[in-house]
Amino acid sequence: MLVRHRNAEPSVDASAYVAPSAVLVGDVRIGPGVRVLHCAVVTAEDGTVIVGENSVIMEHALIRGRAEHPARIGSEVMIGPHAHINGSSVGHGAFIATGASLFPGSQVGAGAEVRINGVVQVNTVIEQGAVVPIGWVAVGDPAAILSPDRHEEIWAIQRELDFPGTVYGVSRDVSMRELMRQQSDYYGAHRKDQIVAS
Numbered sequence: 001m002l003v004r005h006r007n008a009e010p011s012v013d014a015s016a017y018v019a020p021s022a023v024l025v026g027d028v029r030i031g032p033g034v035r036v037l038h039c040a041v042v043t044a045e046d047g048t049v050i051v052g053e054n055s056v057i058m059e060h061a062l063i064r065g066r067a068e069h070p071a072r073i074g075s076e077v078m079i080g081p082h083a084h085i086n087g088s089s090v091g092h093g094a095f096i097a098t099g100a101s102l103f104p105g106s107q108v109g110a111g112a113e114v115r116i117n118g119v120v121q122v123n124t125v126i127e128q129g130a131v132v133p134i135g136w137v138a139v140g141d142p143a144a145i146l147s148p149d150r151h152e153e154i155w156a157i158q159r160e161l162d163f164p165g166t167v168y169g170v171s172r173d174v175s176m177r178e179l180m181r182q183q184s185d186y187y188g189a190h191r192k193d194q195i196v197a198s
Contacts, residue, residue, distance in 0.1 A: 002197040006046055006189055009196050022057075025193070027065075031055070031075070044071075046189075052077065052092065061085070068169070069104040080116075086167075088120065091128065100132075104166050114138075121158055122166040 002010045002018075005026035012018055016034040024030070026044035033054040036042065042049050042063045049065040052075035057063065061083045065071035069087025073079070077090050080098035087104030090096060094108050099117040102108065106120045109128035114120055118132035125141040132138045138145045140157045148154075164172050168179060 001195060004194040004196050005044070005192075008044065010042075020198070045186075047071075047087075049073075055079070058083070058098075066104065069166070074110065097134075103163075121154075121161060122163050123161045 001023045003023065003025040008027035010024035010028040010030065012030040013032045015032045016030045018024060018030065018036040019038040021038045022036045022040045024042045027048045028042050028044050029048065029050045030036065031051055031053045034051050035056045037057060037059045039059050040057045040061045042057065044065045047065040047067040047070040049063055049071040051073045054075055055073050055077040057079045058081040060081050061079050063071050064086045066087050071085055071087055072089040074090055074092035074094065076093045079085065079096045080100065082099045083096050084101040085096065086102065088102035088106040088108065090108045091110030091112065093111045095113040097114060097116045097118065100114040102114065102120045103122040105123040108114060108120060108126045109130065111129045112126045114132045115134045117135045119137045120126060120132065121137065121139040123141060124138050124143050126132065126138055126143050132145055136145055136147055137154050139154050144157055146154050164170050164174065170179060
């Protein structure tokens with residue numbers, strides 16, 4: 001399904017394939033030979049999503065782009081089932097495995113791997129060819145790649161990366177009530193969406 005959002009609609013190269021149950025929303029640009037499989041969601045909230053040549057987006061993956069953090073997927077990239085890529089840049093030939101999560105402002109270098117359930121935190125930079133092991137967390141620039149049981153070390157770096165400012169555009173002291181009011185307003189723009197093809 002292709003959806004017009006904030007006066008922008010998806011563009012899909014004629015050689016690409018988008019499964020009937022996949023959803024592309026807003027300023028999404030799907031390149032030649034790209035495959036978007038069933039139930040994947042590629043949504044450009046108020047920014048862009050660009051997917052390069054011959055990349056594959058597997059079932060139930062989510063890619064989200066925003067104005068401050070567009071999502072840019074290089075060529076020949078594998079994005080596994082249930083992967084979550086939010087405002088991240090992914091280099092050519094990278095492998096993003098099942099359940100991996102990439103947060104806004106992050107960058108994954110060409111040929112790098114984020115393995116099953118790996119996490120790349122906000123504003124984190126993964127070097128070309130690097131590996132985030134199964135379930136591990138990459139945090140910082142340059143990235144420290146740590147096992148999840150090292151929470152205190154992860155938090156010591158993550159605290160300085162400004163998660164609330166990067167993801168939500170707010171300071172850390174904003175209440176959840178206020179944050180959710182703002183997010184409700186932001187996502188309320190979907191009330192005006194229009195299906196352009198299904």
